[in-house]
Amino acid sequence: MITNDHSPESIRIIAKNTVIKFLHIELHGSNESHREIYYLIPEMDFTFLHLESQTFYRSQFLGGMMEDSFFLDLTRACKCLYLTTSESEMIEKITPEALYQVYKNRTEGSTKFRTLRINSSIKLGTVVAFLRHIGIIYTNGSFYSNRDFEVYKRGVNNNAEYAIFDGFLETIFHNDHGVEFRKFTLKLHESQDSLEKAKNREGFVKVNVSPA
Incomplete structure (x- = not known):
């Protein structure tokens, strides 16, 4: 784990001399050295990355950087990429087009990327627009599409978690009282068994997808 005790230079040395499988970065605050650390990350090569920014006073540190x-x-x-922020911080600079690019790369098999999990708030409009990019219209808890998606729901419409399956690729989001989405996830299931377990998670029921 990388914390406030690590300098950018020490991280450069770690990255140069080690093979990284799992990297968890947890930073408190929003000074320039933290930004230097974050911007080193794309130069590395690893399997699992968890960026955690527990900021205060709505400093919007990680959310503000995530263009x-x-x-x-x-x-x-x-x-695998996990993004976690404090409750007051929203991931708001990632556009629907960027989410769609990740989705498209994965469906085309042009990337090693497998899982994205955003453990923070993301704008309602961002997710709705992303769904339109992949061929789904979402409105007031209802889904419309001319593609062969399967949709599952847990909870009630204004406070529900949804799972959308496009083959082995799953999109999960939580509609938080119609204001914003939380816990946005894109995940590639690598086996039929994993896919079936996901579709049969406790509390989820299949919902109708009407023609668009």
């Missing part, structure tokens, strides 16, 4: 180019660089550097 499309940086975000896409991170997805090229690892197989």
Whole structure:
């Protein structure tokens, strides 16, 4: 784990002299050295990356840095990317187009990337627009599409978790009272068994997808 005690130079040495499988970066605050650490990440090569920013006073540190180019660089550097922020911080600079690019790369098999998990708030409009890019219209808890998606739901419409399956690729999001989405996930299931277990998670029921 990399914390506030690590300098950018020490991380450069670690990256140069070790093979990294799992990297967890947890930083408190928003000074310039933290930014230097984050911007070193795309230069590394590892399997699992968890970026955690527990900021205060709405400093919007990690959320403010996570623009499309940086975000896409991170997805090229690892197989699994987790982004976690404090409750007051929103991931708001990642666009629907960037999410779609990750989705498209995965469906085309042009990337090693497997899993994206955003453990923080993401704008309602961002997720709705992303769904339109992949061929789904979402409105007031209902889904419309002319493609062969399967959709599962747990909870009620204004506070529900949804799982959308496009073959082996799963998209998960939580509609938080119609204001924003939380816990946005893209995941590639690598076996039929994993896929079936996901579709049969406790509390989830299959919902109808109407023609668009």
